[in-house]
Amino acid sequence: MTSQPRCRLLVRLAAFFTFAVLMSGGTAVFALEALSINPAWVPKNTAPASAVAVIRGIGFDPAATVTFDGVAATVTFIDSRTLSVQVPLSGVGKVARVVVTNPGPVSDDLYPFIYTDKNIYVSSTGSDSNNGSSPASPKRTIRGGVDQASGVTNLVLVTEGRFGDNSVPVPTATVVAGGYNLAFTTRDPDQFVTELDSNKFNFNLRSFGLDAKVVIDGITFMEGFRDGSSGGSVEFVGDQAVLSNSVIVGNQTSSMAGGVYVGFSTAYGGRTSISNNVILGNRSYAGPGGGIVIYPLYTSGNSLEVAISDNYIVGNRSFLSRGGGVAMQTNSFYGYNTLSLKMAGNTIMGNHAKAGAGVDFNLATMTDAVELTFDNNLVADNKATGEGGGLTTAGLGMLRGTLSGSTIASNTAGTGAGAGLTIGPAVSVDPAFMARDLIVWNNISDDSSGPVTAIHSDFGSGGVPGAGNISANPFFVTGLRSRFYLRQNDPNNPASPAIDAGSMGAAPAGNDALTTAADGSPDMGTVDMGMHYAPAPPDSPDPIQVFRVDPPSGDMSGTDWVLIRGKGFDPGARVNFGTPQAVNTIHISHSKILAQPPPRDAIIVDVIVTNPDNSSASVVSGFRYLDNMPPVWQTTSGAQTATSPLDCQRSLIVDWNAATDAMTPPVKYDVHKFLCDPAPAGASPPCLNYLDFIPTAANKVATTSELSYYDTAFSSSGADPKFLYIVRAIDSHNPLNRELNLSKRLGTAGRNTGDTTPPAAVGNTLDVTGGGFIDWAFSRGASSYGLYRRTNAADYANPPAITPFLVLTAANNDLDLDGFVDTQFNDTGVPAVGQCFFYKVTARDVCNIETKNELLP
DSSP: OOOEEEOOOOOOOOSOOOOOOOOOTTSOOSOOEEEEEESSEEETTOOGGGOEEEEEEEOOOTTOEEEETTEEOEEEEEETTEEEEEOOOOSSOEEEEEEEEETTTEEEEEEEEEEEOEEEEEOTTOOTTSOOSSTTSOBSSHHHHHTTOOSSOEEEEEESEEEOOOSEEEOSSEEEEEEEOTTSSOBOTTTSOEEEEOTTSBOSEEEOSTTOEEEEESOEEESOEESSSSOSSEEEESSEEEEESOEEESOEESSSOSSEEEEEOTTOOEEEEEESOEEESOEESSSSOSSEEEEEOSOTTOOEEEEEESOEEESOEEEEEEOSSEEEEOOTTOOOOEEEEEEESOEEESOEEEEOSSEEEEEOSTTOEEEEEEESOEEESOEESSSOSSEEEEESSEEEEEEESOEEESOBOSTTSOSSEEEOTTOEEOTTOEEESOEEESOBSOSOOSOOOOBSOEESTTOOOSTTOBOOOOOEEOOSSOSOEEOOSOTTSOOOTTTTOSSSBTTTTTOTTSBSSTTOOOOOSBOOSSOOBOOOOOOOSSOOEEEEEESSEEETTSOOOEEEEEEOOOTTOEEEESSSBOSEEEEEETTEEEEEOOOOOSOEEEEEEEOTTSOEEEEEEEEEEEOOOOOEESSSOSEEEEEOOOOSSOBEEEEEOOEEOSSSOOOEEEEEEEEOOBOSTTOSSSBTTGGGOOOOSTTEEEEESSSEEEEOOOOSSSSOOEEEEEEEEEOSOSSOOBOOOOOEEEEEOBOOTTOOOOOOOOOSOOEEETTTEEEOOOOTTOSEEEEEEESOGGGGGSGGGOOOSEEEOTTTOOTTOSSSOOSEEEOOOOOOTTOOEEEEEEEEOTTOOBOGGGGOO
């Protein structure tokens, strides 16, 4: 280092599909699928006239019958996707099976449906010293309520308000229902919002006990945070579970499933129904599934079924993995995982991931399979940095089933990576797999990749071969629930070529009660291609009110979404964030609107909802634009190496790559440390307690702005210990954003009692600015620095003859108070008139071995 003077930053769908349509007049020809019943519970002894439930599915016949544990219900046929039933009376609490039967007979069932026996009351004004047996003596916490569950079946009634519970275990035969007013006389989950807010301390709620039968209805789950494990908010494992009419917003996990985790394990099969929910703004980091993950693990021989229907899954993120909206992930250690997955009527929009941003199926072994029913879904505006922007199947294994009547549009993926419909080259596709009546359009970088065969579908990028296929602009227009309706009934412009271009009649396809037209006119005759929507409801009789905005903050780039709840939202209502209007608006109901804020600088704005008649309501200062994005590791993330420099005392050096943060730099790094219990030689993982290493405040040992951590905090006795490290990047925002990668590195803290090796050279980077401020480059493995100051540059020609002006340590030179010696120093000394100070800096390790070559001329 030269002395320095101072003188005063798919698609591959097998070779072909076979396809058959059984036409039968106005009767649906789809295989019967019962997907949800809402509500999935009723108190015992409730008269059928007061116990009306709606069953949603596919392929219902006008003559369909419904039974509850063999007892017939009165059925009203609404359309081929909807039945209204009067639930039969039961004098006892029980878990019942609901069976829907078409003539033939052909049947499908729904399970569980719970007749509740015991009421348990929970109120935001209650006390856990109460017994919870009546509205007059409610419990204060949801955990306190479910702990009272006993007997046959249980109904936990929860009022409006915030409940700061976490890790709530819901036992079998229990319903947890939110949305009651404080008197328990009225239920409206959008007005009387029940918040289960974990305040970023563990997850919200789980079903408890393998094969538990539970129903969760009308709860807002928020601020769940699970570090080092799966399921940031709601967790179902090996159970028969229903999640309905709920909002899952702003939850996070460092592993998989920021929102909802559905897992299955060895001993049990299981089924889960997820319906009529808003799953919004949840995040996973090192694992798949920002919104929902389904994880079958070693399930050979067990019946697994997941139904995901009529949900809005928007604005979720999987930062370092797959499946921003919905992910199905199998495990490479266990094969023979087979799942029946039914998805219908969902809007999956604006999700982000490293791969498979919208919906992603990742099959780890050749013996894994997914039996897919994917009908009438919208997969749009999702963005992946790698493969798979829209609907993706990757890995190995088998894809079976049907893909029909859906729109996959305006998704983005990496160049040439399959942005629309993507099926990996190693996935086996059943020759009987059916793909039809799709619109796959305007996906970037491409709509399809490789040979694709479907029928009666509109593909961009030159189209694909197949009967009835076209490659033409579908002329999307904005309607009530998205901007992907089809242009029609417009005298001034041509109609969409996807109109009346499908493979069968609208009634057999189950879409004659739905619409692709912005004006809401039902689809008639031959079915239109693409997603169909429910027509607009009439205007609300209520005056417009806005109750709340979730989440109340979002990023400045405009990629987050919010849910606005209130009353009196008429079709066509618009949303403004201050003056600018929302980028996208989805009218869900008279009480719920989804909106995507436009990009803005950091600012707090009013959120205003305005009906077409110009009546409006707002939440003053209802939304804050801020930096809520963690730093980004552009290359392999997390701790890269943990190696011993073999100093004279035990030490380890942990190194990592630089992270960046464009909005609120500089980036710093938290370092976590954990003692390894060594596994037998050659075992994987290498520590018996490897999975127990979860970063916490207790095991955080450092925060540094450097790219290396020099650890000397080891005992001098005994054998060389092994330690695990995790490094996480944090930005400078308030509150800070932390990257949650769980990359672990193992190192052995060794030593060499005869060590004479100095740390890394400081290098030719010394900088001196006016006023005596000295700055130099970090030295890997340095615990202190020698600062040399001479009035004669020639003094450095004989290094042994000079001594440092100062030895800088964390004790005397820690300007940012992070516990480490800084690589800057302010020398307040002033050279005499006519003199200059000549500086050099050396690095020293914990054993005071110094980089003497720095002193040479």
